Amino acid sequence: MIKGWLVVNTFLNLEKFQRVYQMLEISFRKWGIVLSTKKAEDISLKVGFKLMDKPDFIIFWDKDFYLASSLKKQDIRLFNSPNAILYSDNKILMYQKLKEKNIRIPRTFVAPKTFEGINYSHRGFLDQVIDEIGFPIVVKEAYGSFGEQVYLAKDIVELNRIVDEIGYKDFLLQEFISSSRGRDIRINVVGNKAIVSMLRENNNDFRSNISSGGKGSFYKPQKKYIDLAIKATKALKLDFAGVDLLFGENDEPIVCEVNSNPQFVSTLQVTGINLADYIAAYIVKSL
Ligand SMILES: Nc1ncnc2c1ncn2[C@@H]1O[C@H](COP(=O)(O)OP(=O)(O)O)[C@@H](O)[C@H]1O
Ligand SMILES: [Mg+2]
Incomplete structure (x- = not known):
């Protein structure tokens, strides 16, 4: 019998995520396949762990690249693959x-690397972006979803406020496609x-x-x-x-x-x- 795992995040417990997991389980049941839901702690947290009882495939619904690549090393087919997720x-x-x-993507610029405690402590780097695309400017944190880490700055005051709030996280600046x-x-x-x-x-x-x-x-x-x-x-x-x-x-x-x-x-x-x-x-x- 084919066995599959559905690997999900340890901390996200929102109703809308639970619904996705249920929908996947039901769809696989129609093929006679039992999909077992697993969190990182149900698998192993230990570096170099080896699975005794491997599933035939994994639907990797988490974003945990570390876990995904340890699973991939054990010759298990992951959907999506660790690199694709990364x-x-x-x-x-x-x-x-x-x-x-x-x-084709909107013209996009990457903020220079910074560190905790230093943050984006001077803002000269913004000039080349403003010169090239002008306002408004879309700002996106490297990691985000549901539009929650995406901002629109109409001028330099707003842009600076957004960058202040981002702290030291990685972000990009992007042309606003007004159409x-x-x-x-x-x-x-x-x-x-x-x-x-x-x-x-x-x-x-x-x-x-x-x-x-x-x-x-x-x-x-x-x-x-x-x-x-x-x-x-x-x-x-x-x-x-x-x-x-x-x-x-x-x-x-x-x-x-x-x-x-x-x-x-x-x-x-x-x-x-x-x-x-x-x-x-x-x-x-x-x-
Ligand atoms: N460059 C852009 N120009 C115009 N609208 C944008 C641009 N980037 C994002 N948006 C709008 O913001 C929404 C969220 O952005 P997106 O990059 O998809 O982030 P998220 O991962 O949070 O969904 C998009 O669905 C789109 O409506
Ligand atoms: Mg989106």
């Missing part, structure tokens, strides 16, 4: 990889196929995330949007992904970001499509 989780690595693969204000497309890709898309709109905020008040609706994107979403998923070597695309000038698609663990409860509510079923079918076929 590159999608860190927006700086993600944009660097997308650009390397000639994928896409409060609006983007989420395209869900599984195994290099676009499964379902949503238009997300928010009239009260520049961010269209559903969790920050955006409204989702079923949407059939133009082919160039679908092709770009698949290309971005491949660039990051993800088995499955939720790709956010912005509407550029003349409707040209621009990649906003790529998520390794898309939140598919809202997709189900809005479109009636259950991505967990697609992920299960894809994994069963790949084994």
Whole structure:
């Protein structure tokens, strides 16, 4: 009998995450596969641990690169792979990889490295960004989701306030795609196929995330949007992904970001499509 693990984060206990885990379990049960949910502490915290009883595959729904790579070393197939998770989780690595693969992204700049206690103690580095893209400027922490670590600065006063609040965390600065204000497309890709898309709109905020008040609706994107979403998923070597695309000038698609663990409860509510079923079918076929 095929055995799978669903590795989840130790500390996140939000209802919306629990729902995703349940949906995956139910979808695998339809294939006669029992998916056991595991947290890091149920596996092992010890460096160099060896598993006695290995599963046939792991759906890695955490972002813990250390744990993912220890599991991968034991010849277990991980969906998504440790490197793909690493590159999608860190927006700086993600944009660097997308650009390397000639994928269109907003013009993006990386803040120089700093340290705790020193923070971004002088701000001269902001000048080259302001000179090149002007205001408003999008600021994103390297790690973040649900739009919560994404900010928009309309002038230098706001920009400095945001950078003060970021403390010493890694961040990037980015061109604001004004033709896409409060609006983007989420395209869900599984195994290099676009499964379902949503238009997300928010009239009260520049961010269209559903969790920050955006409204989702079923949407059939133009082919160039679908092709770009698949290309971005491949660039990051993800088995499955939720790709956010912005509407550029003349409707040209621009990649906003790529998520390794898309939140598919809202997709189900809005479109009636259950991505967990697609992920299960894809994994069963790949084994
Ligand atoms: N450069 C940009 N120009 C215009 N809107 C943006 C830009 N970057 C992000 N957004 C908006 O902010 C939202 C959140 O940004 P995103 O990079 O997807 O971060 P998160 O991981 O928090 O979802 C996007 O869905 C989009 O609506
Ligand atoms: Mg997003």
